[in-house]
Amino acid sequence: MPVALDALLAELPADAVTTDPAVIEKYRYDWAHDPAAGMPVAVVRPTAADQVQTVMRWASTNRVPVVPRGAGSGLSGGSSAVEGGVVLSMDRMRSVHIDPDCRVAVVEPGALNAEVKAAAREHGLWYPPDPSSYEICSIGGNIATNAGGLCCVKYGVTTDYVLGLDLVLADGTAITLGGKRLKDVAGLSLLKLFVGSEGTLAVVTGAVLRLVPAQQAPSTLVALFESMVAAAAAVVEITRSTRPAMLELMDAATINAVENHLSMGLDRTAGALLLAQSDAGGAAAGAEISAMERAALRCGATELFRTDDPAEGEALAAARRAAFPAIEKLGSLLLEDVGVPIPLLAQLLSGIADIAKRNQVAIPTVAHAGDGNTHPIIVYTPGDADAERRARKAFGEIMSLAISLGGTITGEHGVGRLKKAYLPAQLGPDVMALSQRVKQALDPLGILNPGAVL
Numbered sequence: 001m002p003v004a005l006d007a008l009l010a011e012l013p014a015d016a017v018t019t020d021p022a023v024i025e026k027y028r029y030d031w032a033h034d035p036a037a038g039m040p041v042a043v044v045r046p047t048a049a050d051q052v053q054t055v056m057r058w059a060s061t062n063r064v065p066v067v068p069r070g071a072g073s074g075l076s077g078g079s080s081a082v083e084g085g086v087v088l089s090m091d092r093m094r095s096v097h098i099d100p101d102c103r104v105a106v107v108e109p110g111a112l113n114a115e116v117k118a119a120a121r122e123h124g125l126w127y128p129p130d131p132s133s134y135e136i137c138s139i140g141g142n143i144a145t146n147a148g149g150l151c152c153v154k155y156g157v158t159t160d161y162v163l164g165l166d167l168v169l170a171d172g173t174a175i176t177l178g179g180k181r182l183k184d185v186a187g188l189s190l191l192k193l194f195v196g197s198e199g200t201l202a203v204v205t206g207a208v209l210r211l212v213p214a215q216q217a218p219s220t221l222v223a224l225f226e227s228m229v230a231a232a233a234a235v236v237e238i239t240r241s242t243r244p245a246m247l248e249l250m251d252a253a254t255i256n257a258v259e260n261h262l263s264m265g266l267d268r269t270a271g272a273l274l275l276a277q278s279d280a281g282g283a284a285a286g287a288e289i290s291a292m293e294r295a296a297l298r299c300g301a302t303e304l305f306r307t308d309d310p311a312e313g314e315a316l317a318a319a320r321r322a323a324f325p326a327i328e329k330l331g332s333l334l335l336e337d338v339g340v341p342i343p344l345l346a347q348l349l350s351g352i353a354d355i356a357k358r359n360q361v362a363i364p365t366v367a368h369a370g371d372g373n374t375h376p377i378i379v380y381t382p383g384d385a386d387a388e389r390r391a392r393k394a395f396g397e398i399m400s401l402a403i404s405l406g407g408t409i410t411g412e413h414g415v416g417r418l419k420k421a422y423l424p425a426q427l428g429p430d431v432m433a434l435s436q437r438v439k440q441a442l443d444p445l446g447i448l449n450p451g452a453v454l
């Protein structure tokens with residue numbers, strides 16, 4: 001055992017540190033399964049913030065890389081382990097307390113998004129951010145990636161709900177930013193710097209999250225189109241006049257993959273499926289759905305289906321959320337997360353189709369369309385080196401396409417390790433240099449999640 005690890009073991013409870021290779025293996029990868037993940041010397045699973053401080057002080061003294069980890073559902077290799085480092089897993093810090101008078105949740109970072117939603121529901125409240133992975137991802141990971149999701153088109157993303165953070169810095173200093181107060185402009189807006197920082201600037205050990213009144217049961221609209229381009233035009237038309245609580249898009253390949261996976265009667269012949277919801281309630285929801293229907297028809301919808309039955313609506317949303325697991329059955333995946341201003345969605349989608357054709361790869365595509373955020377999913381046969389080369393080429397070309405349209409290489413999954421090489425092309429040298437200066441100021445030894453993002 002490395003001597004430095006002895007010092008850490010002496011300071012933490014025995015069950016907080018494991019060096020068992022079988023356990024370590026389970027903490028090496030996120031859902032991106034990055035083959036370049038290193039072999040850490042230990043997994044540390046603290047139960048309190050002061051233990052996180054101990055880990056960071058020890059890591060600073062011994063210059064050991066630390067990879068903060070939530071639930072490992074990330075799609076960009078952000079929590080891939082680093083060779084010779086430690087994985088700092090927050091999965092044992094998961095308390096959730098609801099303060100209904102302040103309308104906030106006070107949470108530890110390992111709490112799953114679904115656990116926060118469930119606790120809020122008991123008080124008639126709602127924590128809106130809803131990544132499709134909400135049942136398997138942690139709040140700490142959501143904060144570190146500034147996660148989005150399906151209802152974000154109306155309700156915003158994670159950062160819009162973070163009122164306060166407890167953080168442990170690289171040198172072990174514990175700080176608190178913000179809190180239960182709804183308005184607070186004292187000092188620099190440091191809180192937002194840490195949201196989306198992907199474990200590179202600090203470890204999140206606690207958060208105060210804003211809650212809102214429970215959502216009304218949604219009404220749902222499904223519109224089918226002959227092509228993704230026609231559906232993209234409908235997205236522009238719908239968002240121009242209404243504010244849907246969900247506006248999701250699936251292409252033909254995704255519809256078929258989901259149908260193979262769930263057998264729920266989706267129309268396999270459709271070129272694109274647009275799934276919209278209104279949570280305005282009662283007659284207002286009916287009016288919103290009708291307005292969306294008219295907009296879809298103006299853009300060539302071939303079939304429409306609407307329902308006020310929440311169970312039916314949830315089944316359709318679940319079908320959309322099942323897109324990744326369904327497509328995962330088709331082969332190895334490279335997951336994209338590119339976004340553009342909404343009016344450029346059609347151009348992005350037809351460009352992706354061209355890239356698929358040129359590189360002879362399948363790229364089923366789903367999208368949080370109302371946010372202009374798409375997930376082209378490049379599928380290739382595992383073990384086929386040429387197919388993998390073509391897939392990687394397509395991966396880069398899609399990001400270049402998004403940048404050329406004034407878009408982003410990542411709308412919600414983060415840069416992690418898989419997209420790091422493409423970040424300078426989007427940000428440019430001055431913003432990259434500024435970002436490096438921030439990193440240097442907060443983590444001068446470069447021990448927090450090295451190799452990710454910057």
Ligand SMILES: Cc1cc2nc3c(=O)[nH]c(=O)nc-3n(C[C@H](O)[C@H](O)[C@H](O)COP(=O)(O)OP(=O)(O)OC[C@H]3O[C@@H](n4cnc5c(N)ncnc54)[C@H](O)[C@@H]3O)c2cc1C
Binds near residue numbers: 139142198199
């Ligand atoms: C099926 C599926 C569907 C998905 N759908 C969506 C979606 O709709 N929207 C979306 O945004 N994402 C989605 N994701 C991606 C993923 O779930 C999110 O990125 C999520 O926020 C990651 O949370 P996690 O707890 O799993 O974090 P991890 O994967 O463990 O870590 C993610 C990043 O956060 C950092 N981190 C984790 N915890 C902390 C902490 N306490 N302090 C500091 N840094 C930390 C890690 O270092 C890493 O950089 C999906 C993933 C899957 C598998």
